[in-house]
Amino acid sequence: MNLGHVIGSVWATRKDPSLEGKRMLLVQPLDFDGALRGGPIAALDTVDAGVGDTVIFVTSAEAAIPFKPENDLTATDATIVGVVDEVSRPPSE
Amino acid sequence: MNLGHVIGSVWATRKDPSLEGKRMLLVQPLDFDGALRGGPIAALDTVDAGVGDTVIFVTSAEAAIPFKPENDLTATDATIVGVVDEVSRPPSE
Amino acid sequence: MNLGHVIGSVWATRKDPSLEGKRMLLVQPLDFDGALRGGPIAALDTVDAGVGDTVIFVTSAEAAIPFKPENDLTATDATIVGVVDEVSRPPSE
Amino acid sequence: MNLGHVIGSVWATRKDPSLEGKRMLLVQPLDFDGALRGGPIAALDTVDAGVGDTVIFVTSAEAAIPFKPENDLTATDATIVGVVDEVSRPPSE
Amino acid sequence: MNLGHVIGSVWATRKDPSLEGKRMLLVQPLDFDGALRGGPIAALDTVDAGVGDTVIFVTSAEAAIPFKPENDLTATDATIVGVVDEVSRPPSE
Numbered sequence: 420m421n422l423g424h425v426i427g428s429v430w431a432t433r434k435d436p437s438l439e440g441k442r443m444l445l446v447q448p449l450d451f452d453g454a455l456r457g458g459p460i461a462a463l464d465t466v467d468a469g470v471g472d473t474v475i476f477v478t479s480a481e482a483a484i485p486f487k488p489e490n491d492l493t494a495t496d497a498t499i500v501g502v503v504d505e506v507s508r509p510p511s512e
Numbered sequence: 513m514n515l516g517h518v519i520g521s522v523w524a525t526r527k528d529p530s531l532e533g534k535r536m537l538l539v540q541p542l543d544f545d546g547a548l549r550g551g552p553i554a555a556l557d558t559v560d561a562g563v564g565d566t567v568i569f570v571t572s573a574e575a576a577i578p579f580k581p582e583n584d585l586t587a588t589d590a591t592i593v594g595v596v597d598e599v600s601r602p603p604s605e
Numbered sequence: 606m607n608l609g610h611v612i613g614s615v616w617a618t619r620k621d622p623s624l625e626g627k628r629m630l631l632v633q634p635l636d637f638d639g640a641l642r643g644g645p646i647a648a649l650d651t652v653d654a655g656v657g658d659t660v661i662f663v664t665s666a667e668a669a670i671p672f673k674p675e676n677d678l679t680a681t682d683a684t685i686v687g688v689v690d691e692v693s694r695p696p697s698e
Numbered sequence: 699m700n701l702g703h704v705i706g707s708v709w710a711t712r713k714d715p716s717l718e719g720k721r722m723l724l725v726q727p728l729d730f731d732g733a734l735r736g737g738p739i740a741a742l743d744t745v746d747a748g749v750g751d752t753v754i755f756v757t758s759a760e761a762a763i764p765f766k767p768e769n770d771l772t773a774t775d776a777t778i779v780g781v782v783d784e785v786s787r788p789p790s791e
Numbered sequence: 792m793n794l795g796h797v798i799g800s801v802w803a804t805r806k807d808p809s810l811e812g813k814r815m816l817l818v819q820p821l822d823f824d825g826a827l828r829g830g831p832i833a834a835l836d837t838v839d840a841g842v843g844d845t846v847i848f849v850t851s852a853e854a855a856i857p858f859k860p861e862n863d864l865t866a867t868d869a870t871i872v873g874v875v876d877e878v879s880r881p882p883s884e
Contacts, residue, residue: 420722420740420776427601431568433559434594443513443568445544445601450737451706451724458543461513461568466712470602475710475722475740477775496570497513501713508706508724509749520694524661526652527687536606536661538637538694551636554606554661563695589663590606613823613880617847619838620873629792629847631823631880644822647792647847656881682849683792699815699833699869729830730799730817745805754803754815754833756868780806787799787817788842 421456422449422503425472429461444468444499446476451506462497475501514549515542515596518565522554537561537592539569544599555590568594607642608635608689611658615647630654630685632662637692648683661687700735701728701782704751708740723747723778725755730785741776754780793828794821794875797844801833816840816871818848823878834869847873 427445431438442464448456462476476499520538524531535557541549555569569592613631617624628650634642648662662685706724710717721743727735741755755778799817803810814836820828834848848871 420742420774422740427599429568429596430598430600431594431596434568435558438593445599451740452737454737456737458545458547458549461515461544463513465714475708475713495513500717501710503708503710505709506706506724507709520692522661522689523691523693524687524689527661528651531686538692551638551640551642554608554637556606588606613878615847615875616877616879617873617875620847621837624872631878644824644826644828647794647823649792681792699835699867701833730833731830733830735830744807754801754806779810780803782801782803784802785799785817786802 420475420477420500422451422506423447423460423462423474423476423499424449425468425470425474425499426459427470438463438495441495444470446474446497446499449473451508460497462499463495464499466499466502468499468502473503474499475503513568513570513593515544515599516540516553516555516567516569516592517542518561518563518567518592519552520563531556531588534588537563539567539590539592542566544601553590555592556588557592559592559595561592561595566596567592568596606661606663606686608637608692609633609646609648609660609662609685610635611654611656611660611685612645613656624649624681627681630656632660632683632685635659637694646683648685649681650685652685652688654685654688659689660685661689699754699756699779701730701785702726702739702741702753702755702778703728704747704749704753704778705738706749717742717774720774725753725776725778728752730787739776741778742774743778745778745781747778747781752782753778754782792847792849792872794823794878795819795832795834795846795848795871796821797840797842797846797871798831799842810835810867813867818846818869818871821845823880832869834871835867836871838871838874840871840874845875846871847875 423446429443446462447459478497516539519540522536539555540552571590609632612633615629632648633645664683702725705726708722725741726738757776795818798819801815818834819831850869
């Protein structure tokens, strides 16, 4: 699972019916050290994330899981599944 | 989900039966800043996209979803699922 | 979907039963500009492609689709699904 | 399957229901030579791994498998599936 | 499908039940020219491969296929599916 920062929205009127009524957010992937990791991607939202939130998103076939039972009808390969509160990382010995 | 620009078409007479009657477009992947990201790929079309359109496409197993209920018969790993109207990106604070 | 050039064959006598009787070809991935993209991979053949053919191949879970209804029994992650006739690319405006 | 080192935890109160009650660990991917491979990722835990453990984790669609029979409800793309005791590597001839 | 060289074994006592009784081998991915491609990975074995064998392995969701009918219970994303006898590559014209 990947860490990212919500930085915007993507709008598409003409789209696959499975995507109707779902929010598509622009997410900047981050390293867990806070550094940028590649360029922004578009991801569906399932947790009411907003611009400025730090989120966990999944990619590939798992991205359709939050839309169950209709999930085989949702054409997504990136979905936000949590808003991160904290990453705890004890000092290594 | 990825952003791309439709730049052409791919023609194949001899192909898997699941691809018969489906349009295969040539798509140049883009960063959300508009920069090119790698080289062009071939993607199936589901939204009547044309050369010059900016599109959202999905890759991997999700790419077969728009072809439901026949989707287990469609051998694709990249499919266009929306035509992008706008990417809104509020200035970061 | 990816473009490639068939450049050889891979032979394996001892293999998973799902691969028995299927041809495994050596494919050099190409950019749509004709440049090489990484090194050769092995892909199953579904369209009677031969050495010298330019082909479209799919990767990941979709690669098992052409082998339906037996597809959950075919252990492949790269399959040739079409022989390319032409890539048309209108000059950009 | 990949090798990693558990280095911390990720906390998210607001998350997809499929992730409720599951531990999300921060894992540093490693080469089998012990060198770091890219930056840390978040992975679900199935084997009670803890900070300091060397683990095997799977990614992509397989990552939901350990959560069967509820697995289509678990939105994960990285899961720890074993704690490594030893990697044996005979000297090459 | 990818080419690799079996170079060792991975031992894990505490692991996901789906992996019990299955051999986990250490595989060095190779180019079809014999050059190393990245670092070693762990892969399940289905063809009684041993250290020194040149093998074909699949990755991602397909990797569970050889374990059918129990395959949705096997948490693997890399599986050896054949022992390579020969790669034939006619000289290009």
